[in-house]
Amino acid sequence: MLKIPPHQVAGHQAGNGKLGPLVDESGRFYKPLQGDERGSNEVKFYESFSSNTKIPEHISKFFPIFYGTQLIEASDGSGLKYHLVLHDLVLGRVNPSIVDIKIGSRTWAPQSTEEYMQKCLKKDVETSSLPLGFRLSGIQIYGNKESGYWKPERTSIQNLSAEEVKLILKKFVSSNAATDSDLEPDCSFAATVYGGSTGILSQLLELKAWFEDQTMYHFYSCSILMMFDKEHASVGRNPGAIIKLIDFAHVIEGRGVIDHNFLGGLCSLIKFISEILTAPNEHTTEVSSKPDHQNFICFDNGVN
Amino acid sequence: MLKIPPHQVAGHQAGNGKLGPLVDESGRFYKPLQGDERGSNEVKFYESFSSNTKIPEHISKFFPIFYGTQLIEASDGSGLKYHLVLHDLVLGRVNPSIVDIKIGSRTWAPQSTEEYMQKCLKKDVETSSLPLGFRLSGIQIYGNKESGYWKPERTSIQNLSAEEVKLILKKFVSSNAATDSDLEPDCSFAATVYGGSTGILSQLLELKAWFEDQTMYHFYSCSILMMFDKEHASVGRNPGAIIKLIDFAHVIEGRGVIDHNFLGGLCSLIKFISEILTAPNEHTTEVSSKPDHQNFICFDNGVN
Numbered sequence: 001m002l003k004i005p006p007h008q009v010a011g012h013q014a015g016n017g018k019l020g021p022l023v024d025e026s027g028r029f030y031k032p033l034q035g036d037e038r039g040s041n042e043v044k045f046y047e048s049f050s051s052n053t054k055i056p057e058h059i060s061k062f063f064p065i066f067y068g069t070q071l072i073e074a075s076d077g078s079g080l081k082y083h084l085v086l087h088d089l090v091l092g093r094v095n096p097s098i099v100d101i102k103i104g105s106r107t108w109a110p111q112s113t114e115e116y117m118q119k120c121l122k123k124d125v126e127t128s129s130l131p132l133g134f135r136l137s138g139i140q141i142y143g144n145k146e147s148g149y150w151k152p153e154r155t156s157i158q159n160l161s162a163e164e165v166k167l168i169l170k171k172f173v174s175s176n177a178a179t180d181s182d183l184e185p186d187c188s189f190a191a192t193v194y195g196g197s198t199g200i201l202s203q204l205l206e207l208k209a210w211f212e213d214q215t216m217y218h219f220y221s222c223s224i225l226m227m228f229d230k231e232h233a234s235v236g237r238n239p240g241a242i243i244k245l246i247d248f249a250h251v252i253e254g255r256g257v258i259d260h261n262f263l264g265g266l267c268s269l270i271k272f273i274s275e276i277l278t279a280p281n282e283h284t285t286e287v288s289s290k291p292d293h294q295n296f297i298c299f300d301n302g303v304n
Numbered sequence: 305m306l307k308i309p310p311h312q313v314a315g316h317q318a319g320n321g322k323l324g325p326l327v328d329e330s331g332r333f334y335k336p337l338q339g340d341e342r343g344s345n346e347v348k349f350y351e352s353f354s355s356n357t358k359i360p361e362h363i364s365k366f367f368p369i370f371y372g373t374q375l376i377e378a379s380d381g382s383g384l385k386y387h388l389v390l391h392d393l394v395l396g397r398v399n400p401s402i403v404d405i406k407i408g409s410r411t412w413a414p415q416s417t418e419e420y421m422q423k424c425l426k427k428d429v430e431t432s433s434l435p436l437g438f439r440l441s442g443i444q445i446y447g448n449k450e451s452g453y454w455k456p457e458r459t460s461i462q463n464l465s466a467e468e469v470k471l472i473l474k475k476f477v478s479s480n481a482a483t484d485s486d487l488e489p490d491c492s493f494a495a496t497v498y499g500g501s502t503g504i505l506s507q508l509l510e511l512k513a514w515f516e517d518q519t520m521y522h523f524y525s526c527s528i529l530m531m532f533d534k535e536h537a538s539v540g541r542n543p544g545a546i547i548k549l550i551d552f553a554h555v556i557e558g559r560g561v562i563d564h565n566f567l568g569g570l571c572s573l574i575k576f577i578s579e580i581l582t583a584p585n586e587h588t589t590e591v592s593s594k595p596d597h598q599n600f601i602c603f604d605n606g607v608n
Contacts, residue, residue, distance in 0.1 A: 105564060106409070110434045121425075130414045133564035162560045212571055256466045258575045260409060260437035264568030267516055271562045 001025060002072065007090045010100040010138030010154060010223065011247070014075035022075055022083075027091040029064070030072055030083040038249035042084065043069055045217070045248040052216070059210045062203070062245050064089060089225065089244050095149075098227040099172055100138040100246075103265040105130050107221040109252045120221075127158040132165060133265035137223055141172055142230045162272075170276055172226075175234065187280035189233040193241045195277050200226050203243045204270050211263040218259040220250040224269070305329060306376065311394045314404040314442030314458060314527065315551070318379035326379055326387075331395040333368070334376055334387040342553035346388065347373055349521070349552040356520070363514045366507070366549050368393060393529065393548050399453075402531040403476055404442040404550075407569040409434050411525040413556045424525075431462040436469060437569035441527055445476055446534045466576075474580055476530075479538065491584035493537040497545045499581050504530050507547045508574050515567040522563040524554040528573070 002022040004014045012032075014020030022030045033039030046066040049055065065087035074081040090096050107129060108120035127135045136157040141150045150171075157168065167185070173193045174185035194200045204224075225244045233239035275282075306326040308318045316336075318324030325335045337343030350370040353359065369391035378385035394400050411433060412424035431439045440461040445454045454475075461472065471489070477497045478489035498504045508528075529548045537543035579586075 110429065125414065131559075132561055212575070215575070255435075257436055258572050260568030260572040263571055264564030267567055268562050268564040271516070271519070 002030065002075075004075070005029065005088070005090070007093070007096055007098060007140065008138075009098050009140050009151070017076050019074055019076040019078070019081075022072070023088050027088045028067065029086045029088040030070070031086060032074055033069070033082045033084060034249060039082070041251070042247075042249045045251045046084065046086075049217070049248075054216065056210070058206060062207060062243060064244060064246060089246075090227065093227070093229055093240070095142040095229065095231055096227045097141045097172060097230050098139065098225060099136065099169075100223050100225055101134050101269060102129065102137045102221065102223045102247075103134045103269070104220065104222075104261045105133045105265060106261050107250070109218065109220045109250060111252070128160050128162075128165060129265075132162060133268035136160065136165065136168065139168065139172070166272055166276065169272055170280070173276070175230075187276065189228075189230065189239065190276055190280045192233055193228045193239050194273050198241070200228075200241050200243055201270065201273050201277060203241075204266065204273065207243070207245075208263065208266055208270060211259055211266060213258070215254040215256050215258055218252050218254050218257075219245070219248070219262045220252065221247065222251065222262065223247050224266075306334065306379075308379070309333065309392070309394070311397070311400055311402060311444065312442075313402050313444050313455070321380055323378055323380040323382070323385075326376070327392050331392045332371065333390045333392040334374070335390060336378055337373070337386045337388060338553060343386070345555070346551075346553045349555045350388065350390075353521070353552075358520065360514070362510060366511060366547060368548060368550060393550075394531065397531070397533055397544070399446040399533065399535055400531045401445045401476060401534050402443065402529060403440065403473075404527050404529055405438050405573060406433065406441045406525065406527045407438045407573070408524065408526075408565045409437045409569060410565050411554070413522065413524045413554060415556070432464050432466075432469060433569075436466060437572035440464065440469065440472065443472065443476070470576055470580065473576055474584070477580070479534075491580065493532075493534065493543065494580055494584045496537055497532045497543050498577050502545070504532075504545050504547055505574065505577050505581060507545075508570065508577065511547070511549075512567065512570055512574060515563055515570060517562070519558040519560045519562055522556050522558050522561075523549070523552070523566045524556065525551065526555065526566065527551050528570075 002024055005021055005023045008021065012018070012020045014022060019032050021032065024030070033043065049060075049063065050066045067085040067087070069082050070085050071080045072083050073079065074083075090098070105124065106120075107124055108117045112120070124130050129135045138154050139150075139152065139157060142148070143150060160168070170185040170187050170190075173187055173189040175188045176183050176186050192199065196202065207224075223246050225246055226241070227244075228239040228241040230239070306328055309325055309327045312325065316322070316324045318326060323336050325333060327333050337347065353364075353367065354370045371389040371391070373386050374389050375384045376387050377383065378387075394402070409428065410424075411428055412421045416424070428434050433439045442458050443454075443456065443461060446452070447454060464472070474489040474491050474494075477491055477493040479492045480487050480490050496503065500506065511528075527550050529550055530545070531548075532543040532545035534543070
């Protein structure tokens with residue numbers, strides 16, 4: 001029995017007659033292939049990656065398991081359609097907190113058409129991709145049984161300043177800040193979710209080391225999902241904090257060069273997480289880092 | 305007595321009545337301030353950086369020493385003009401080999417005007433900046449007393465493929481390949497120039513560690529100079545291999561975010577140098593990595 005995934009935070013979503021991914025009870029996630037080259041490119045990537053013997057196991061675990069493609073009834077009632085069959089990343093989780101972060105200050109590949117490049121560039125400039133090297137694409141933070149999830153509009157989190165992004169990444173690991181409230185987030189789960197030898201920072205650093213070396217793929221417009229179970233963290237159990245890479249419709253061959261665009265954005269994200277771990281209770285001031293519309297900035301303030 | 309710098313490989317050059325930098329015999333380098341905001345921005349950067357107590361000594365050594373600004377006779381005969389006064393980076397070197405590498409896949413800051421952004425973007429797309437994360441801006445490789453320098457046209461080295469850039473970075477540390485010849489470069493100085501605890505790779509890694517952490521400045525359109533003395537290397541003396549950052553007209557404040565654009569490009573350059581050190585004699589095939597003009601690439605060949 002196929003149903004709409006309960007914990008999807010970004011991307012096209014099924015429901016109300018729309019086309020989107022489905023899941024079954026055995027733990028498989030069915031993602032409809034986009035009709036144009038994006039669909040075939042994502043299939044090609046999964047086929048290449050899943051049979052690539054040069055990918056170490058400690059890296060392949062960051063990618064969804066690929067089971068091939070399958071014709072199934074599409075969620076929009078349009079009939080049989082090809083879907084990617086993947087492992088359902090939230091299988092077994094009851095109330096996961098999840099954030100989807102699109103990595104890279106540039107979401108378009110060098111060989112894109114002028115039209116596609118300008119379209120992506122406009123969005124990169126208007127969101128936090130350009131200044132921060134990544135943008136938040138979707139988030140759900142579990143509060144408790146009464147409050148449920150805090151799940152802000154996706155469009156409201158894509159163009160945040162550095163301080164605002166930091167605040168959200170603090171809320172993500174806080175026991176008191178699952179809503180829009182003004183409470184200073186307590187970061188009480190930062191050490192167990194972001195920190196430690198199996199925490200999210202360690203995983204991001206493993207991924208970084210691979211990106212400093214691998215020259216096989218460039219991951220444009222790809223996201224890192226970070227997730228954990230707050231209810232487990234609250235009672236001292238392992239919160240199951242993991243990262244996963246998703247969305248490979250714009251992956252291209254690396255041709256002997258590292259993916260400097262993804263790596264730069266990943267290092268920027270790592271710096272945010274590191275700072276939260278180092279100083280979780282540092283007061284978050286809501287200073288906007290929106291740039292002035294001028295070419296040059298005075299260094300007289302703020303630097304010395 | 306001011307004269308034209310003998311070893312400048314990129315940027316505006318004095319001579320033939322043109323405006324460009326000058327040097328004196330005491331080891332000072334005079335760079336004319338560009339009349340627009342670029343000039344004042346570069347002065348502001350040097351003033352900020354040279355008085356910034358948060359810059360560790362092992363990092364400030366990678367930057368030219370700044371002695372202020374001074375009114376001197378411009379090289380184009382236009383009269384007195386303000387110049388940046390800097391330490392002459394090639395002071396004391398007789399026949400230095402030098403390469404100027406503009407770092408970053410993007411040479412424009414987020415708050416640039418639309419016109420400036422599109423101008424830079426066009427150049428980034430047309431050169432190797434976009435695919436490689438950096439582009440060669442100028443180079444001189446010393447051969448020997450008879451052949452002198454190999455100094456290709458600057459426009460001919462800006463849009464090279466990954467393989468072509470690797471070949472030039474191999475020639476840079478070879479005893480047999482200072483010219484356009486077809487000789488396979490022997491990389492005989494790779495270990496002493498790129499390698500070792502004081503070599504160029506070590507210095508680049510020191511710089512990288514700083515860029516993973518510093519959120520004070522973003523260095524758009526800035527170059528890394530790498531230089532050494534081949535004649536010293538040839539006779540077993542210390543080749544004096546160093547890196548220096550130059551050209552700060554487009555530096556902006558970091559505002560709490562790392563410079564992911566510079567860092568990505570730097571990591572890409574590091575990967576090139578590492579590969580040459582690891583496999584200096586690997587045959588360099590002239591496979592073009594120029595991208596096809598299509599959005600998506602088949603993964604069937606080359607990856608598995």
